[in-house]
Amino acid sequence: MKQTQPSIIRTAFTILGTFLILFAFLALIFVFFLKSAGVSADAKRTVDELGRKEVEEVLAQLESMKELPSTTQDTDIVIDITIDVNEIAEATSTEADGTQEDSFTQKYEEWVKQLDENTVKNLDQKEQQDLHAMFEDTIFFGDSMAEAVASYGFLDSSNVFAVRSSTVDVLIEKLPELAKAYPKRVVIFTGLNDCNHYKEIAKYAEDYSRMIDEMRAQIPGVTIVVTSLLPPSDEVGATRPDLARAPQFDQELRVVCQRKNVQYVDSTWIVRQNNYLKDGIHMNRTFYRVWFRYLMVLFG
Amino acid sequence: MKKREIGMARGYFFCLLAFTGVVLLFIMNMLSLVWPARKYSGAERRSLKQKPELSMQALLDGSYTAQVEDYLADQYPARDIWVYLNSLKDRLLGVNYQNGIYKAQDGYLIQEFSVADEKKAEDTGYQLYSFLSKHKEVASYIMLVPTASWVLEDLLPSGAPVADEEEWFQNWCARSGLLGLSNVKIVEPYTYLAKAAKDQQIYYKTDHHWTTYGASVAFEALAGQMGFLFQRDAWDVTAVHEKFQGTLMAGSAFYSGTKDTIELYLPKKEISVLVNYKQEQTKTTSIYSSEGLLGEDPYEVFLGGNFGHIHIQTTSTSKRKLLLLKDSYANAMLGFFLPYFSEIDMIDARYYSGDIESQMAIGNYTDICVLYNMQTFADDSSLSLILKGQSSDQEGGVQ
Numbered sequence: 001m002k003q004t005q006p007s008i009i010r011t012a013f014t015i016l017g018t019f020l021i022l023f024a025f026l027a028l029i030f031v032f033f034l035k036s037a038g039v040s041a042d043a044k045r046t047v048d049e050l051g052r053k054e055v056e057e058v059l060a061q062l063e064s065m066k067e068l069p070s071t072t073q074d075t076d077i078v079i080d081i082t083i084d085v086n087e088i089a090e091a092t093s094t095e096a097d098g099t100q101e102d103s104f105t106q107k108y109e110e111w112v113k114q115l116d117e118n119t120v121k122n123l124d125q126k127e128q129q130d131l132h133a134m135f136e137d138t139i140f141f142g143d144s145m146a147e148a149v150a151s152y153g154f155l156d157s158s159n160v161f162a163v164r165s166s167t168v169d170v171l172i173e174k175l176p177e178l179a180k181a182y183p184k185r186v187v188i189f190t191g192l193n194d195c196n197h198y199k200e201i202a203k204y205a206e207d208y209s210r211m212i213d214e215m216r217a218q219i220p221g222v223t224i225v226v227t228s229l230l231p232p233s234d235e236v237g238a239t240r241p242d243l244a245r246a247p248q249f250d251q252e253l254r255v256v257c258q259r260k261n262v263q264y265v266d267s268t269w270i271v272r273q274n275n276y277l278k279d280g281i282h283m284n285r286t287f288y289r290v291w292f293r294y295l296m297v298l299f300g
Numbered sequence: 301m302k303k304r305e306i307g308m309a310r311g312y313f314f315c316l317l318a319f320t321g322v323v324l325l326f327i328m329n330m331l332s333l334v335w336p337a338r339k340y341s342g343a344e345r346r347s348l349k350q351k352p353e354l355s356m357q358a359l360l361d362g363s364y365t366a367q368v369e370d371y372l373a374d375q376y377p378a379r380d381i382w383v384y385l386n387s388l389k390d391r392l393l394g395v396n397y398q399n400g401i402y403k404a405q406d407g408y409l410i411q412e413f414s415v416a417d418e419k420k421a422e423d424t425g426y427q428l429y430s431f432l433s434k435h436k437e438v439a440s441y442i443m444l445v446p447t448a449s450w451v452l453e454d455l456l457p458s459g460a461p462v463a464d465e466e467e468w469f470q471n472w473c474a475r476s477g478l479l480g481l482s483n484v485k486i487v488e489p490y491t492y493l494a495k496a497a498k499d500q501q502i503y504y505k506t507d508h509h510w511t512t513y514g515a516s517v518a519f520e521a522l523a524g525q526m527g528f529l530f531q532r533d534a535w536d537v538t539a540v541h542e543k544f545q546g547t548l549m550a551g552s553a554f555y556s557g558t559k560d561t562i563e564l565y566l567p568k569k570e571i572s573v574l575v576n577y578k579q580e581q582t583k584t585t586s587i588y589s590s591e592g593l594l595g596e597d598p599y600e601v602f603l604g605g606n607f608g609h610i611h612i613q614t615t616s617t618s619k620r621k622l623l624l625l626k627d628s629y630a631n632a633m634l635g636f637f638l639p640y641f642s643e644i645d646m647i648d649a650r651y652y653s654g655d656i657e658s659q660m661a662i663g664n665y666t667d668i669c670v671l672y673n674m675q676t677f678a679d680d681s682s683l684s685l686i687l688k689g690q691s692s693d694q695e696g697g698v699q
Contacts, residue, residue, distance in 0.1 A: 012316055016323065027381050039598070043540040044590050047601060050566070051586030058574045058585050062613050129661040136662060139581070156654040158578035158609065181581035 055182055056220065104297060111290050115272050120286045123154070123293075131292055134299060135159055137184035141171070144282060145191040145230070152285050154292055166190075167197040168207040172214055179218040186215065187225045187265075187295075192232055192243050192281055201245070205252045212260045226257050227265045227291075233273055236280030243281075265298060267291055328377060335377040344383065345550035345597065348374040387555045396457050401552040404455040408505045409548040409558075413449040413465040415678045424680065425476030427687035428670065435660060436483050438623075440668040443487040443522055444469060445510065445629050447675050448503040451493050465674055466490075485525050489518040504560040507546020508675075509599055512537075512563045515633035526667065528640050535565040541598045562598060564588060564635070571615055571638055578609040579653060587612070587634055602631035608651035609659075612644040620666045623659075625649065625683060630671040641667075649682040656686050 114120045123131065131154065140146040140160045147162035149155050161178050163170060168190065178186070188211075198204040215224060231237060231246040238244075250268065257264035275287045340347050352358070352367035359365075376382065396403040404410045415421070432440050449456070450465035478484050493514065496502055502514030510518075516532070523530040541562040549555060575584045592600030603610065606628050621643040624630060630646070637644060645663055647656070672680070 008312055008316065011312070012319055015316065015320055019320075023378075023381070026385060027378070029384075039541050039593055043538075044593065046538055047540055047564075047586075047588050047590040047593055050588050051584055051590075053572060053585040055574065055583045055585055058572045058613075058615075061572055061615055062574060065615060065617075129658050132655075132658045133662050153655075156578070156609075158581060158654070161581060178581070180583065181576075182583050 107297060115290060118274060120289050123289060130296060134296060138187060139181060139183040140187045140189055141178060142189040143191050143193055146189040148288060152288055154288060165193050167193045168204065168211055172211050175214050175218050183219065183222060185223040185225065187227060189227050190229060192246060195243050195245050195249055201248055201252050204249060205256050208253065208256050209260060212262055225263045225265060226253065228267045229253055230268060230271055233276040233280035331377045332372060332375065335375060337375050345547050384555055398552045401548055402456050402460055403554045406455060407558040408452060408455050409552060409554055410448045410452060410456060411508050411548060412462045413447055413675055414463050415468060420681045421472055421678045422475055424684040425472060427684040429477050431687045432484050433481055438483065438665050438668050440484045441487055441522060441525055442478060442484060442670045443489060444677050445518055445673045446490050446493065447673050451497055452503065469674060487522050487525050489521040492517050492521045504546050505558050506549040506560055507599060508548055510629060510632060512565050512632050516565060516636060519633055519636040534568055536568055538564050538566060540564055540593060540601060544598050546599065562601060567639055573638060574613045576611040577607050578611055580607060606648050606651060608648055608653055610646040614638050614642055616640065616642050618642050621664060623663060623665045623668045624671060626671045627673060627676040629673045649686045652686055655689065657689060
């Protein structure tokens with residue numbers, strides 16, 4: 001017995017060893033069959049080469065192809081939307097301005113009336129399609145306020161770049177990602193997160209200016225539009241002194257926009273207490289319906 | 301004496317066997333505790349199970365233990381090798397069918413055609429009918445591409461019980477009523493493909509997709525219907541991957557040395573494109589992706605994979621605009637469309653989150669093309685959803 005014992009261990013090791021060698025061998029075959037890279041450096045270069053053109057270059061190329069028809073089309077659209085056909089016939093150029101303003105004032109008064117009476121209607125199919133067409137190359141950028149544009153179904157998610165509960169300094173970090181979409185127009189819609197985040201309004205203004213500068217630098221030729229920072233509901237405002245500062249922030253925002261020569265769209269007039277969601281911060285669809293009708297007139 | 305020795309030797313042998321077994325069991329299982337967990341298996345092309353979270357609820361209803369079992373099986377040390385060994389065993393035993401995939405002649409792996417639910421395609425047919433009859437002014441083409449299971453029928457193991465794809469297709473055409481619409485043409489590329497298959501490879505041997513050559517043959521058929529001439533000599537053929545092993549090899553246990561070549565057909569007369577991945581909010585200037593080529597699935601060299609909505613503008617002087625409702629087969633064919641259309645919107649219903657009717661209103665399309673392979677089309681319910689105006693990706697609908 002004593003003599004045979006070592007041989008058991010030896011045999012055990014031999015078998016284990018054989019097994020391991022077999023295992024390693026199979027592993028090698030496996031690696032050879034399945035992991036071998038079949039892409040030569042040349043092939044990769046060929047494929048890379050296909051996409052060597054810069055997006056701006058192709059955009060310019062496409063633009064130049066469309067130049068003639070597109071300029072005439074643009075003016076057509078402006079006339080179509082701002083002035084009724086009948087009015088064109090009657091009005092001289094100075095009067096046209098007047099009628100345009102009139103029709104806007106009329107619409108404005110109607111919207112205010114609807115808001116007060118809580119009778120705002122859904123966008124009809126025509127409006128919905130106009131909306132899509134008008135904002136095809138636009139991205140709504142911001143926090144949950146911008147996110148609602150897509151989640152309420154007004155526009156597609158491709159028209160929205162939103163980071164929930166983001167503040168301006170976070171949004172600055174996201175600009176390179178936004179730039180990849182090469183939007184023609186960016187509408188910035190941020191909410192109360194900033195009022196909570198920034199202790200000092202001056203710092204907020206500084207960051208916001210930086211965001212606008214960065215955006216212009218990273219997305220050449222972009223049109224930036226800023227829309228109001230909306231206050232919280234009265235109820236929430238009473239208990240949250242930080243959020244109650246919203247009107248001051250909004251005031252500062254207007255100053256920033258003026259200084260940076262960016263279009264500011266005042267949308268505070270659309271806010272009604274009954275259009276807040278339960279949290280007293282976000283707005284319901286009614287707000288967005290009027291907001292979009294307003295934007296369509298402004299950009300039409 | 302001798303007898304006794306043999307008896308002892310046998311005893312040792314069994315001891316040893318038991319000993320090796322215990323060592324393997326013990327060591328391998330110990331190893332699996334410390335073995336790093338992988339998220340994805342490249343060889344099998346699937347995500348592997350991750351460590352489940354322990355909760356009282358999951359423990360009580362038994363789902364936790366089931367999950368742990370899956371997790372341990374998926375994260376077993378050197379799993380790829382065991383899977384390979386298993387396939388080796390199967391091959392030695394002469395198995396020729398696994399997970400719906402046949403090991404056919406000439407090194408082809410062929411996915412069998414099967415229809416789980418006849419209703420799905422039927423419903424898609426009705427939705428297509430009502431959608432296309434709403435847009436009578438747009439010329440529409442429907443091309444369902446037969447899969448290898450029909451075109452390469454002869455290579456399947458003899459007597460393989462595969463559903464009749466031709467019969468299914470004829471039935472579908474008849475039931476959908478699409479033939480009755482004056483603006484719709486149903487393009488049948490079967491005869492073209494079957495003829496071409498005699499000389500060249502039109503399907504990958506290891507993947508369920510068609511080769512770019514196969515796509516060019518079908519495009520020839522489509523181009524005839526769309527009213528332009530496809531000239532084969534206007535294209536340069538470049539091989540970009542010579543050791544492609546596709547999803548069929550990964551999805552079955554038929555690992556072998558068979559490799560495919562991925563080719564690109566590039567137009568001799570250069571054309572610039574702007575590719576806008578709408579939902580991903582990215583723009584590029586090529587429909588080919590080197591990241592896709594080097595990634596886990598090299599077929600993704602075409603567009604980098606499947607995306608819900610891709611908008612493509614080209615420098616073509618054509619006035620035609622195309623809406624392409626498609627699956628992954630269309631990715632290999634897209635290149636051929638570029639010279640003939642100034643704008644193409646490619647919509648993959650499975651990932652699309654927009655509203656198709658408003659897209660129609662914006663797009664001003666002159667042509668619509670529905671391009672699927674029959675297998676995907678037969679199993680798909682997302683196309684009928686988006687045609688109905690419900691998005692398959694998220695809860696859509698207008699406020």
